[in-house]
Amino acid sequence: MAIVDMKRILLAGEKASRDALLLRLQRMGCVEITPFELEEETALSTQPAQALLDHVEQRLTRARWAVDRLTRYDKTKSSMFSPKPVATEQQMMPGADEQQRLEALIDALEDLERRSGEARGLETRVATQLEQLEPWLALDISLHEIRDTITSRQYVGALPPAALQSLQAAWEGRPVSIELVGQSRDSALLWAAAHGSVAGDFADSLKESGFTPAQLGDFTGTVKQEYQRLQGERRQAQQQMQEIEASWGEMVTHLPELKVYHDALKVAQERRMAADRLIHTRDTFLLRGWVPAPVEQKVLAMIRQEFPGVVAETSVPGEDDEPPVLLxxxxxxxxxxxxxxxxxxxxxxxxxxxxxxxxxxxxxxxxxxxxxxxxxxxxxxxxxxxxxxxxxxxxxxxxxxxxxxxxxxxxxxxxxxxxxxxxxxxxxxxxxxxxxxxxxxxxxxxxxxxxxxxxxxxxxxxxxxxxxxxxxxxxxxxxxxxxxxxxxxxxxxxxxxxxxxxxxxxxxxxxxxxxxxxxxxxxxxxxxxxxxxxxxxxxxxxxxxxxxxxxxxxxxxxxxxxxxxxxxxxxxxxxxxxxxxxxxxxxxxxxxxxxxxxxxxxxxxxxxxxxxxFYEEGGRPFRPLEQTPRYVRISDA
Amino acid sequence: MELGQVLALFAAALSAFLAGMGSAKGVGLAGQTNAGVSTENPEVNSKLLVLQLLPGTQGIYGFLVAVIILINTGVLGGTMKAVSVMQGLALIAAVLPVAVVGYFSAIDQAKVASSGMLMTGEHPDMSGKAITMTVMVETYAVLALLASFLMVMAIQV
Structure with missing residues (x-):
């Protein structure tokens, strides 16, 4: 029953051994690294790791996206009771070739996503056009023939049904032809022609009745022909979408390795973030942190044995130090x-x-x-x-x-x-x-x-x-x-x-x-x-x-x-x-x-x-640098 | 069937339906919040389910008192015992705490649970506190249950 005693630990060494040391500490998982509080303008910059960090971060985001996306197609029922799959230490440190292969895989997935977005966009666009054309299917004249001549003007568009009759009545017996082509939900669709001498008045009259010209697009042939062409296009887009869906389904086989890759990146990112908390000179680094007193000797022994170029020192926390709490x-x-x-x-x-x-x-x-x-x-x-x-x-x-x-x-x-x-x-x-x-x-x-x-x-x-x-x-x-x-x-x-x-x-x-x-x-x-x-x-x-x-x-x-x-x-x-x-x-x-x-x-x-x-709260939990994978368990071997 | 017996059944019904209604309303309210918060943050859903369930206990308390009345009056034994009008009225009085407190505390508890869900959605590590806050309301439902239980047990049919 106790709160574990914490020791301050200070490590200094050459920069070359930094990453290996961090990796080793991460695997041991018993040292918390505290950032130095530095004045802003200082030569002991923490910058060098930043660029690398961003790179890992970006790749991690991509990998997370890939895993999330593929999980949707994952048919294997993962029961609540099945344990997470195991990954070895080796799998958690993929080599350059392996990384390249996996990055290419994610590229392919991104490409698939882009194509699927395009196909979906096309399908939507065509569907909208079809919807617009549908009421006009009865207009059985080639659209390029509906145009103004020297003596006449033509109008194609929609009108509120109530206004149609009064319009027809008003122009009865004058050189105007009004033909009802169809009825859509809330308007009458008409095709009208007027002689040039009355065209101006007729246009005004149409405007007053609430006439809106139809947007039939710019093409030759009848509405029906155009409609059939678009239907063909839609079928094509749908087929393309199906093919893409099928490819997603095939890609699911890569999900397990992507999960491992994601976790490898996540663990690497944790290490990078730890590196950011150190301070560096050109050739050396300095690490400050906390280590639980019971494992203090183990950590020191490991450093003495495996990192001869690193100096380690532990000390009892000072008066104003606030050690993290480990139960x-x-x-x-x-x-x-x-x-x-x-x-x-x-x-x-x-x-x-x-x-x-x-x-x-x-x-x-x-x-x-x-x-x-x-x-x-x-x-x-x-x-x-x-x-x-x-x-x-x-x-x-x-x-x-x-x-x-x-x-x-x-x-x-x-x-x-x-x-x-x-x-x-x-x-x-x-x-x-x-x-x-x-x-x-x-x-x-x-x-x-x-x-x-x-x-x-x-x-x-x-x-x-x-x-x-x-x-x-x-x-x-x-x-x-x-x-x-x-x-x-x-x-x-x-x-x-x-x-x-x-x-x-x-x-x-x-x-x-x-x-x-x-x-x-x-x-x-x-x-x-x-x-x-x-x-x-x-x-x-x-x-x-x-x-x-x-x-x-x-x-x-x-x-x-x-x-x-x-x-x-x-x-x-x-x-x-x-x-x-x-x-x-x-x-x-x-x-x-x-x-x-x-x-x-x-x-x-x-x-x-x-x-x-009696309780006195207010401690900060001990958060050592450790491996916290999301999808896999890391085996000790 | 005599009036006393009808009153006894009425007491059992009162206990079960008022507290049950409160819980239904409470769990429903909390469920709506749960769905909303989970839409934003699906990972906390399992934590929220616990919060959603908490206003459900009042219904169980009401049901429990109802069952004890049914046992004591012999309904669950097959033949209902004779119950005087006064005993029947006494049973109605006895179920009032669990019925009324149950109804209102379930709804109030659901409100705390809902707020707790919003908090958990923002800060998942605070779910323990959200649960503690919600359980505070439950105390009074438990006390009401005990009051009703003691009274029901004191009425010897």
């Missing part, structure tokens, strides 16, 4: 670090609460899931799933929390007498439905223990810093007050209890405001304010009732599922398969929703009730 716990406790970091990283001067929290967390999980059958499934399935899925570090922690929580669930399920919703024992140790008071008192008792543990941790933090008096004023006072109040409830202890509570209250009243003000009156006032905080203890304590409520819910719903199954089973053999389906599905649902609820509520009890008593 380290034994194997049983370590998974629960995920719960702590899910809230906040502890401050480097604070403590790592994981080990104190772990038994409570697992216990709460068990009380809230509270079905021994589900617990058994969790405890058995989790190790199997880890073996099959090989999850990454973060996910693995969550799995183990569930596995350990499963063991606690078996215990509490036994106490509550619930196995897959069945109640096998006649006289169970605890019965939440028919003897709820016992269980509720138990929940509050465990809650009180949890809260007092939090206070004790707070006291220990004060004592460790040599602030004994703070521990008395801030923590012991509350323990006295609360213990005293608790004793009041027990008749034989009530006499002592009132004095104990009074002593605690007095301590809080007089000393809670000690750092805020010198004025004694204000100080007591501030103490009164703190004393009012006793109500928050009540609500904190009550909060543990959720342990009972959530546990109850699991049991009752499990019971209901079994009652339903019983009803279906009673029908006879026809009901049996349905009964089995309801049983399995129902209990999976119940387990799922309750495991989620139990996890979330366990977290809340830690974050709000427990951490509120």
């Amino acid at each position: 380290h716990n034994n194997r049983v406790v370590a998974p629960f670090e995920a719960v702590v970091t899910g809230f906040a990283i502890p401050s480097p001067t604070g403590i790592d609460p994981t080990a104190v929290m772990m038994p409570f967390f697992a216990c709460f999980l068990g009380m809230m899931i509270s079905d021994a059958g589900y617990g058994l499934m969790m405890a058995i399935l989790v190790p199997l799933l880890i073996k099959v899925m090989k999850p990454a570090k973060g996910g693995r922690k969550l799995f183990w929390i569930m596995g350990i929580g499963g063991l606690f669930t078996v215990f509490w399920g036994f106490m509550y007498n619930t196995w897959f919703g069945f109640n096998p024992l006649q006289n169970p140790p605890l019965d939440p439905i028919y003897r709820p008071m016992e269980v509720m008192i138990l929940c509050l008792g465990i809650g009180a223990l949890h809260l007092l543990t939090g206070v004790a941790v707070g006291a220990w933090m004060n004592i460790r810093r040599g602030q004994w008096l703070d521990a008395v004023y801030d923590q012991l006072s509350w323990v006295l007050l609360l213990a005293g109040l608790g004793m009041l409830a027990v008749p034989s202890l009530a006499g002592i209890g009132q004095w104990v509570a009074l002593a605690g209250a007095l301590l809080i009243l007089l000393f809670a405001g000690r750092n805020k003000t010198k004025n004694p009156f204000k100080r007591v006032l501030s103490g009164l304010g703190s004393l009012y905080g006793v109500t928050s203890w009540l609500s904190d304590l009550l909060s543990y009732m959720r342990l009972f409520g959530m546990g109850l819910a699991t049991g009752v719903i499990g019971m209901v599922i079994n009652i339903l199954v019983g009803m279906v089973m009673d029908i006879g053999p026809i009901g049996w398969p349905f009964g089995i389906v309801i049983f399995v599905g129902g209990h999976l649902f119940n387990a799922g929703i309750n495991i989620l609820g139990a996890y979330v509520h366990s977290c809340r009890l830690q974050y709000i009730e427990f951490f509120g008593k």
Whole structure:
């Protein structure tokens, strides 16, 4: 149980060995590189790596695009349970030839994308033209023949249907011909000719009626001919698109190697970014960073052995240094670090609460899931799933929390007498439905223990810093007050209890405001304010009732599922398969929703009730230079 | 069937449908936000599903109390016991906390969950805090469940 001690590390060497050193450090994954804070105008420029970085960045973007694009055509079902493929260290460092080949592959993909975009564009354009021509199919005259002559003008276009009749009526008997060619959705399509002598008036009249000339384009032949030509073009474009789609489908075979390439670039980019944090002279570099004290010697030994040209030096962090925070716990406790970091990283001067929290967390999980059958499934399935899925570090922690929580669930399920919703024992140790008071008192008792543990941790933090008096004023006072109040409830202890509570209250009243003000009156006032905080203890304590409520819910719903199954089973053999389906599905649902609820509520009890008593957050997580591939796992070999 | 029995069934129905309605509304609201945020940032979707599910528990609490009433009155045993009018009314009073608090807290919780989703969409590493914020609302639903449960268990039919 601890926050790992950090050492400052300083490395200096010739620039030639820089990249090899970074690669080695990246593979070890235990040195965090901190940037130097330099004045802007300095000879110790960080520029040389920048150009290379951009290059890698650009290639990485291309590779990511290629992988994303091809993934759409990936037909192989990747199940949630299948592990990521393995890549060797060698694959992660592709040679120049290999890189060229893969870059050419991405070029080909980009070309395919461009062609597919062009084909799509053509198809859209042709489709629009076809749409425009469609209403005019009945116009069976070659379009080049519709033109003005010496004595006449011709008009082709659309008109609001309502205006058509009045137009026809107005020009009845005059040298004008109006022919209705077709009807589109909201307009009448007409073809009109007018004698030159009235052409001006007719044009005005058309304008007033809301006439819009048709955009038929500039071509010879009839609309029908043009329409057929365009249809042919569209078919061609569609065929081209199909061919391109097929090529995408064929390219999918390259997806695995592109994924490896992407990750190789990503890892290279991480290294480049690290190189950017160093400072350089013409021939040398200087690296500053953090290394966890337990691996300090290992790193130094590696550098001495493999990089004779590099000087390494470690030192204890100075007063104003703020080391990054890395949590380290034994194997049983370590998974629960995920719960702590899910809230906040502890401050480097604070403590790592994981080990104190772990038994409570697992216990709460068990009380809230509270079905021994589900617990058994969790405890058995989790190790199997880890073996099959090989999850990454973060996910693995969550799995183990569930596995350990499963063991606690078996215990509490036994106490509550619930196995897959069945109640096998006649006289169970605890019965939440028919003897709820016992269980509720138990929940509050465990809650009180949890809260007092939090206070004790707070006291220990004060004592460790040599602030004994703070521990008395801030923590012991509350323990006295609360213990005293608790004793009041027990008749034989009530006499002592009132004095104990009074002593605690007095301590809080007089000393809670000690750092805020010198004025004694204000100080007591501030103490009164703190004393009012006793109500928050009540609500904190009550909060543990959720342990009972959530546990109850699991049991009752499990019971209901079994009652339903019983009803279906009673029908006879026809009901049996349905009964089995309801049983399995129902209990999976119940387990799922309750495991989620139990996890979330366990977290809340830690974050709000427990951490509120002592936790000091504000640390910065330790982020060593390491390999963080996205699609593959890197094998150690 | 007597009036008392009808009242008992009404109590069970009240508990199941009010809390259930609240949860349905809440999960629905949270689901819409989830879809919106996931459109922008598909990678956080699995984290958001947890948030979406949280307002669903109130419906379970209401259902739970309903089932206990059905067990106590013998409906699930096959033959319903005799229930006096006063007992029936008492059962209606008993389910009020889980029904009413369940209804409103589910919707309020969904609002917090939705805001939490937006936060998670922007800062995926803050999903733990979003969940904690959302669970704060749940406390009152749990307390209401306990109040209703204790009352229902105290009414001996």
